Amino acid sequence: xSDPRPLLHALHDDSGGGRLxxxxxxxxxxxxxxxFSLTVVHLNTxxxxxxxxxxxxxxxxxxxxxQDTALVLDLHGIEGQTLDLPRxxxxxxxxxxQPVGVRHGDISQQTEARSLSLAVFPxxxxxxxxxxxxxxxxxxxxxxxxxxxxxxxxxxxxxxxxLLGMVNAGSEVLADGNIYCYAPLRGRAMAxxxxxxxxxxxxTCLEAELVSIAGYYRxxxxxxxxxxxxxxxxxxVCLSGERVIIxxx
Amino acid sequence: xxxxGKGGVGKxxxxxxxxxxxxxxxxKTAVVDxxxxxxxxxxxxxxxxxxxxxxxxxxxxxxxxxxxxIRDKRVDHLYVLPASQTRDxxxxxxxxxDRVFRELQQDLxxxxxxxxxxxxxxxxxxxxxxxxxxxIVVTNPEISSVRDSDRILGILSAKSRRAVESMDPVKSHLxxxxxxxxxxxxxxxxxxxxxxxxLGIPVIGVVPESESVLNASNVGTPVILDExxxxxxxxxxxxxxFLGENRPLRFVTSERRGILRRLFGS
Numbered sequence: 001x002s003d004p005r006p007l008l009h010a011l012h013d014d015s016g017g018g019r020l021x022x023x024x025x026x027x028x029x030x031x032x033x034x035x036f037s038l039t040v041v042h043l044n045t046x047x048x049x050x051x052x053x054x055x056x057x058x059x060x061x062x063x064x065x066x067q068d069t070a071l072v073l074d075l076h077g078i079e080g081q082t083l084d085l086p087r088x089x090x091x092x093x094x095x096x097x098q099p100v101g102v103r104h105g106d107i108s109q110q111t112e113a114r115s116l117s118l119a120v121f122p123x124x125x126x127x128x129x130x131x132x133x134x135x136x137x138x139x140x141x142x143x144x145x146x147x148x149x150x151x152x153x154x155x156x157x158x159x160x161x162x163l164l165g166m167v168n169a170g171s172e173v174l175a176d177g178n179i180y181c182y183a184p185l186r187g188r189a190m191a192x193x194x195x196x197x198x199x200x201x202x203x204t205c206l207e208a209e210l211v212s213i214a215g216y217y218r219x220x221x222x223x224x225x226x227x228x229x230x231x232x233x234x235x236x237v238c239l240s241g242e243r244v245i246i247x248x249x
Numbered sequence: 250x251x252x253x254g255k256g257g258v259g260k261x262x263x264x265x266x267x268x269x270x271x272x273x274x275x276x277k278t279a280v281v282d283x284x285x286x287x288x289x290x291x292x293x294x295x296x297x298x299x300x301x302x303x304x305x306x307x308x309x310x311x312x313x314x315x316x317x318x319i320r321d322k323r324v325d326h327l328y329v330l331p332a333s334q335t336r337d338x339x340x341x342x343x344x345x346x347d348r349v350f351r352e353l354q355q356d357l358x359x360x361x362x363x364x365x366x367x368x369x370x371x372x373x374x375x376x377x378x379x380x381x382x383x384x385i386v387v388t389n390p391e392i393s394s395v396r397d398s399d400r401i402l403g404i405l406s407a408k409s410r411r412a413v414e415s416m417d418p419v420k421s422h423l424x425x426x427x428x429x430x431x432x433x434x435x436x437x438x439x440x441x442x443x444x445x446x447x448l449g450i451p452v453i454g455v456v457p458e459s460e461s462v463l464n465a466s467n468v469g470t471p472v473i474l475d476e477x478x479x480x481x482x483x484x485x486x487x488x489x490x491f492l493g494e495n496r497p498l499r500f501v502t503s504e505r506r507g508i509l510r511r512l513f514g515s
Contacts, residue, residue, distance in 0.1 A: 168399050
């Protein structure tokens with residue numbers, strides 16, 4: 001026998017004559033997740049002449065960008081309108097792009113897309129209104145007098161957190177409202193946990209490892225990285241746009 | 250309760266010397282090894298060959314408490330309750346430990362029970378700290394030891410019986426061991442002040458880094474009995490402070506500076 005692995009043969013013998021070659025063959029398929037960047041084209045009209053014209057001028061500006069670019073057509077803006085999808089696809093191809101699928105659109109548009117072998121991508125989740133805490137709904141502040149030690153977590157749900165003992169490195173203090181700390185703040189402090197961008201952190205001795213307002217955070221890798229006017233001094237942390245600002249008070 | 254969170258910082262050395270110190274001052278003291286499976290206390294106490302029964306056999310009611318207690322040959326009023334080398338730490342139960350402690354206090358009249366906690370924050374350490382009235386937190390002047398001590402202090406304030414039953418909190422003391430004033434001055438080691446500032450508990454003692462600690466462990470004589478060593482003296486001071494005496498801290502400045510200070514009287 002020419003097979004160099006007789007032991008495996010023996011093992012497979014009692015499977016009713018199954019061929020060893022099957023188990024040694026490379027699998028024909030292997031599945032791996034991967035992400036691609038696709039360009040989404042929002043259609044605001046079903047007028048194909050206009051689309052053709054606009055596309056031609058866009059492609060003329062940046063031919064390399066559109067060459068073989070995979071496109072997803074977002075039909076949200078023309079739901080319910082009559083659209084000659086086969087012709088649209090031909091126009092897009094003629095300009096060198098590769099339409100690969102559609103998103104949104106009404107049922108008949110999606111059915112037509114499937115018949116053209118275009119993928120129908122899941123609908124985009126509508127943006128939820130950002131949660132903003134309502135001052136009237138705040139519960140009364142939580143007052144914490146003990147030190148908060150490494151590994152401990154103190155959370156003031158629905159309101160402010162007032163800390164009278166030190167907050168040590170490796171601990172976490174969290175509040176839906178503001179955080180006030182009247183002792184060294186050395187752990188992680190997170191205010192506005194439910195998305196209140198107005199929330200602030202106040203500390204009499206700021207040495208925090210991390211500060212965060214409404215999910216926007218700033219890591220302080222080394223206390224020495226803090227500007228001298230706020231390091232180990234009275235300071236406040238607030239949000240300006242999406243930037244976490246640390247400033248003296 | 251002698252604890253630290255981190256291993257190798259000197260819990261067992263401290264437990265042995267602290268218990269000897271209390272006994273030398275006339276208090277009936279038992280020192281209990283909670284490090285089931287990794288017993289060391291009996292080695293440092295120099296009684297490992299006299300271990301017949303242990304803590305676990307008492308918990309399991311295989312032996313009576315006074316069969317397992319080993320009386321120290323050097324110091325009166327001192328008894329060792331060794332850990333089991335072969336058992337698993339899971340045999341410890343709160344009920345069992347509670348029963349042993351009650352018997353030690355009420356039936357056998359012990360004034361102090363010194364618990365040598367295992368490292369870590371697992372079951373053994375939690376058993377050791379649950380019944381604590383006072384805790385001596387042994388910390389080396391380096392950041393990971395300080396952080397682990399902080400973690401243990403947090404657990405003490407949340408998971409001890411005093412916390413669970415809303416009694417006065419466990420009284421915690423900071424003992425800094427392996428202290429080297431020269432290295433502190435060079436900025437290579439955290440200072441006592443720094444450690445105290447971070448942990449926020451009062452200092453009960455500072456034990457200098459010393460070869461006599463290792464020597465004492467190897468011969469099974471608690472270092473407090475070595476009155477010539479700085480470490481031994483530091484432990485003596487610590488016991489006095491624990492009992493309410495006022496003893497200024499020693500060995501916290503380097504030798505060189507100490508001499509200069511004496512010369513210039515500053």
